[in-house]
Amino acid sequence: MVAILDERKRQVLFAIVHDYIQTAEPVGSRTIARRYELGVSPATIRNEMSDLEDMGYLAQPHTSAGRIPSDKGYRLYVDSIRNIPALTAAEVELIKRHLGSKLRGQEFILEAAARLLSSLTNYTSIVLGPATAAARLHALQIVPLDLSRAVVMVITDGGLVVNEVVELPDSLTHHDLAVLCEMTNRACTGRTLSELRNLDLSTVLGAFNEGISAFESAMDQLIGSLQRKESEHLVLGGATNILNQPDFRDMQKLRNVLKVLEEEALVFKLVTSAAASPASVNIGSENPLEELRECSIITATYSLGGPGIGHISVLGPTRMEYGRVMSLLRFVSQIISEK
Amino acid sequence: MVAILDERKRQVLFAIVHDYIQTAEPVGSRTIARRYELGVSPATIRNEMSDLEDMGYLAQPHTSAGRIPSDKGYRLYVDSIRNIPALTAAEVELIKRHLGSKLRGQEFILEAAARLLSSLTNYTSIVLGPATAAARLHALQIVPLDLSRAVVMVITDGGLVVNEVVELPDSLTHHDLAVLCEMTNRACTGRTLSELRNLDLSTVLGAFNEGISAFESAMDQLIGSLQRKESEHLVLGGATNILNQPDFRDMQKLRNVLKVLEEEALVFKLVTSAAASPASVNIGSENPLEELRECSIITATYSLGGPGIGHISVLGPTRMEYGRVMSLLRFVSQIISEK
DNA sequence: CATTAGCACTCTCGGGCAGAGAGTGCTAAC
């Protein structure tokens, strides 16, 4: 970190990263000298490579194999990407067609985006619906099922509906419920979910029936499940794409990654924490899950009408086409946000 | 099929199936003679095995390897299982604890069942919510979002909620919508979804506003999405368990199976068609998807209060512990149905 | 003094080979 790399070292490093990303094979000095016009001999490059390894930018699978970039090497490479590469006209056209006009409903858009990204990149894509905490309640409805259960439905201004079955205290009558529904509705409509979470129900309902404070627990249930729901708006695309990546020929590595992808809660944590970090790229060991220390994840955000932002990300091996994925993500999230 | 196997051939076949299920290795004549008390020499068993192979019950990976059961062999084995093995007390206790009393909501029960089955069997479990076609509408609510969109929510008597955003014709006013909602609600409540599908809306709404027949298309949308939703109530458990099965050490086979599991629509088709066949066990090539010709799927049904039945199944290699899985499935579906 | 040619060295990978092990199929004896 302290010493900035001189120009030629950078060139060598980037050549190695570039080559390794394409071939997935450790790259040697001769290859660099041949394929990239650096104007120096392999021997010189060897010296530079040796230095770069000492500095921690490269690693060597074994003596007498070529070098591969370390996480630190990738990091420098990614940080140096100033102008992310332009998409081809074909890609732009494809994206526009698939995310085009007449997609109804948030679900469909997100699913389409996930499918699209995974097929374009051959990596796994993860799309997270807009965080609901900032969304405003459009309406809250309580529909009784029978005397002991009711369905509570919340509609946000973004058109998202979440619902939950709640247990009711035995003591409620039908009429109680109707009034209750009316009052709750009036109290909640227009507020954000996070406001709702802090709302003291007794002040709202106190005037009506001070006796049935037990109802509060039912509302607590709903609020709890709203928090849960927040993490559930998750769409995976191309989870099996890692099978195509030579990096995961090893069954043990494969298992690690697939196991994570199977757990919604983990994926959720992964994406949100990746997005929380200032950079939108998390490389290998930078990311919070030990199991994904051979993966990188690139994240972009979008907003879909409402105030909450959503996340859209691509998960692949550290040997990832960073530039291209960044361009794609940027463009796709832009298209989505335009709706 | 024409000739029934004589007793000793059956014993040999079943011994091979049994051994192969446990070891995943081709089993030879010596092994059978040693491990199973048939009272005959390896040579005799070899003769029987040769016959069984001619009849199509066994196959040989290569000359001079042991035999493995063919699909036909498994089929005979499964059909011969009269008394499925009893569960251990520990298993019974475990299942009861995990599916015990206080699970609220269909979602939770189904998820718990899926998780439980996959961890008990080390295979993949698939749980399908009760078919909604037979469920009765408890309530239908239309909540306008803005002038061009509304959320239509349907609550079944089972407590299941499905909702959909529909586009509205421009010509509707707020007041129209309110009346419309009221009328639709009255017309639909108490009917089954399949009745609803055939309902002629014009007879219901005709009296009110003959002009806005365009509304029919909106309702068509909802009904279409209801059909879609039907297939969406799908919970997978332990999809990565196949990684642990030696049968799928080969990356190509793995890819086939995982690819299917990734596609909800395919999985849905798989389970429903498997359940449609009279036997609850589909072995290898018996099942409808080419990609799963090395898998078997065992299915049971349950009912959850309402009239619709749900499916619960386990997908594993053809080399599956049929008896045990059948017992587990039977017990779990029974426990679920008791709710 | 940075660069480079030359060279010895190391490590992997693939092919070839031999021996062990497992299993079969056949034949002849019981």
Added chain:
DNA sequence: GTTAGCACTCTCTGCCCGAGAGTGCTAATG
């Protein structure tokens, strides 16, 4: 009909060897 014996086949493992790729070092060079 059953079985012992035996030759045969096939896989798997370990081993060796040579080819290939790549490095690191040294000494020469501009």
